[in-house]
Amino acid sequence: MSEEEELRAWVEVDLGAIVKNTRTLRRLIGDETKLLAVVKANAYGHGSVGVARAVLYAGADYLGVSTIDEGHKLRLGGVSAPILILGYVPPPEAERVVENRLSTAIFDxxxxxxxxxxxxxxxxxAKVHIKVDTGMGRLGLYPDEVLAFYQYLEGLASLEIEGIFTHLATADDPDPTGVRFQLRQFNDLLAVLSAAGAQIPLVHAANSAAVLAFPESLYNMVRPGLALYGLSPRRGELVSLEPAMSLKCRVAQVRSVPAGRGISYGWAYRTLKKTNIAVLPVGYADGFSRLLSNKAKVLIREKAYPIVGKITMDYCMADVGDDPIQEGDEAVLLGCQGREAITADDWAEALGTISYEVLCMIGARVPRVFINAPPDFPCLDSPKELGYR
Ligand SMILES: Cc1ncc(COP(=O)(O)O)c(C=O)c1O
Known part of the structure; x- marks a missing residue:
């Protein structure tokens, strides 16, 4: 029996796609530019240890996380590559940062x-990267505060100033004005630092959208996240990326329902004629948002069916008409089956959000199952050992 056959629902993570996407980005940036793969938020929901190993295998140089715990989990998973905490660290946690050999953003x-x-x-x-706010309006120092801060850091004997970076707010916008403004601020600052004799090894600004569209933003390291997972933040992007995440489950039960019956809480859907309802063991506790009720689709036997009625905490229902759907059939809520596909962008459009949020909202209780690891991939522990099941 395959691993998936034992599961009610699972997230399938295609490591082959992640390797390909990483290599596609590597080709775009060239060999001279370092690649920091952003694997925060459990690698955008994909499972951070498996993804970290895949991107490092495919040529990433550095990893980026949001919290000490995320970095610690990678260390526990045997990842020895450099890891940068991209944002806020509470000062009392400094010792854990150093113990875990994590570099961190610094701005105070x-x-x-x-x-x-x-x-x-x-x-x-302790390695630090100075975080500069050139227009994101979030964390960081304003450019005119950086030189004095740099000189102050230089006086701290146990700190190593390894990098300086900024984050772009509008790289996914077809209008380049915002990116150009931020890069001008950043370049002016780099010139000031250089004139003062500062030598900072790593300089970085580009997220996925900037890697795809703004070669002038690459500096000597880039920080893509979303593109590694096969999605583009820029509409109509020409670079081909392969989505790595699917959300799948088994049909739990198929029920014949007469015409005029209400389905699920509040009877927000009523059968128009006698039909069959497939009950699927995925609900909003698994990240299948209730806001997708009567909007989403599911693929079963390579055909799309509507999700009908309110999505409940643990289940949702699909109207499968007279088709021969059976208990135990594989159902795909996100991903491909045959020629059909349901993308994170489809969910995002129905929800009025972005694909980033869709990937991150898939629930922690859904086991991540890694597929398509390259043949010479360094031993990938079972998901159980990686802490997902
Ligand atoms: C500081 C920083 N750099 C890089 C990224 C990666 O961005 P993207 O997923 O758009 O490539 C993020 C993600 O939000 C971030 O916060």
Whole structure:
């Protein structure tokens, strides 16, 4: 019996697609530019340890996370590559950052002092990347605050200033004005730092959209996330990427229902004629948002059927008409079956959000099953060992 046959529902993660997407980005940026693969939020819901190994196998140099716990989980999974925490770290957590050999974004003296002290105690250096707000309006120092901060950091013996970076707010917009404004701010700052004799090894700004559309934003490292997972933040992008995530389940039961029957809570759907309803063991606790009720589709036996009635916490229902659907059939809520496909962008459009949120909202209780690992892929532990089941 295959692993999937034992599961009610599962997220299938195509590591072959992630390897391909990573290599596609590598070709775009060339060999001289480092690739920091953003694997925060459990690798956008795909499973961070498996994904980290796949991107490193395919040529990524660095990994990016949001929290210490995300970095710690990668270390526990045997990942030894450099890892950067891209955002806020509470200063009392400095010791854990250093113990886990994590580099971190830095933009205030409180964390700098705490990291310096922790690294001193542990007789090592804490690596930091200065975070500059050139227009994102989120974390960071304004460009005119950076030189003084850099000089202050230089005085902290146990810190190593490894990088400087900024984050682009509008790289997915067809209008390049915003990106050009931010890059001008960043370039002016780099010139000021250089004139003051600063030498910072890693300079980075580009997210996926910028890697795809703004070669002038590459510097010597890039930080793509979404594109690694096979989705494009820019509509109509020509680069071919392969989505890596599917959400699948088994049909739990097929029920004959007479005409005029209400289906699920509130009877928000009524059968128009005698039909069959397939009950699927995926609900909003698995990330199948209730807002998709009466909007989403499911693929069974290579055909699309409407999800009908309210999606409940653990189940949803599909009207399969008179087709010979059976208990145990594989059903695809996200992904491909035959020639049919349901994409994260389809969900996002129905929900009024972006594909990023769709990927991240797939529930933690759905096991991640890795498929298509390359033949010479370094031993991938079973998902159980990676902590998903
Ligand atoms: C600081 C930073 N860099 C890079 C990324 C990757 O962005 P994307 O997934 O659009 O490539 C993110 C994601 O939100 C981020 O917060």
């Amino acid at each position: 003296a409180g964390l700098a002092e705490a990291l310096n002290a922790a690294a001193g105690r542990l007789q090592t250096k």
